[in-house]
Amino acid sequence: MKMRDVAKYAGVSVATVSRVLKGDDNVRQLTKEKVLKAVEELNYVPNTLARNLSNMQSKKILVVVPRVSNAVFSSIYHGIQNVVNEKGYQVILIETFNRRDSSVPELIRDRTVEGAILLSAMMSEEEFAEKFKGLPVVLATDNLRERIQSTPSVSIDNVLAAEKAVHYLANLGHRCIAFLGSRSDSIGARERLEGYKNGLHQHGLKVDESLIFEGEWSLESGYHLANQMLFQKKLPTAIFAASDNLAIGAISALSEQGVRIPEDISIVGFDNIAVSEYLTPALTTIEQPSVQIGEKAADMLLTILDHQLLEQMHVELNSKLIIRNSCRRMKYLERGDEPK
Incomplete structure (x- = not known):
């Protein structure tokens, strides 16, 4: 009406x-x-917001997230809230569950929101341009960074982050390192696999496709992928899991089969979600600064809404290796000889 x-x-x-x-x-x-x-x-x-159409002062922003229950997305959202609440803005949250949401164009058309932050957006550039036409948008994700260079974004260097994980394992003497990842079309999934392969090559190790297992970004998938890995003729001495959820699921499956972490297999995760510190053993992982990603994305959007120029269109924040207790040094290094 x-x-x-x-x-x-x-x-x-x-x-x-x-x-x-x-x-x-x-x-x-x-x-x-x-x-x-x-x-x-x-x-x-x-629509009381219609009174502000001329100057777009609804003081509300849209945040689109696949799943709020995902610890990484939840942390990014927390970072966004830290910034926008302080500036007097409210958030309209849409959880898509990786489906298209028809309410987004309506919110934009009715000028209910002034701008948007996307935590994940698996769509073409054409679909993106049509859906968010005329609305300031910042990507707090890597899923669209490759395809939509004209839209501001905040992310990490996933390739470099994955290389850090493999370097750490290789420096501990591991020569047979498996990879657990996601088969999704997201840039993050592809780049973490690329970083895994790069890390092996940089240490003179061959990529063994039989040690690459891909599923979903979930605990269940990590559990099932680890069980698949146990059927291989040659078991790895280490695993790089491209998310902590995958790593935790894998640890559960391995423990059920009597495989000890890290005595039998070492494992490195990715994300540094809160629970990773409280596992037994505590999980060594790559930390991506999720809260800071949200805060930076919000800062960038508010800068745009204030009609100011951004210092950078695409911001990459640093990842960090968090060393805990889920990896061990190979015995041949302790003896001072070389692996056979």
């Missing part, structure tokens, strides 16, 4: 309806009664 529908029903102009709803005392009483009667009979609910 639009204001023009009320105007047509009451037989007046849209401007007159607007004046009545604003409480303008200069509108004739008879006209005011006709408009208010039309509002009542049509069950019209005035």
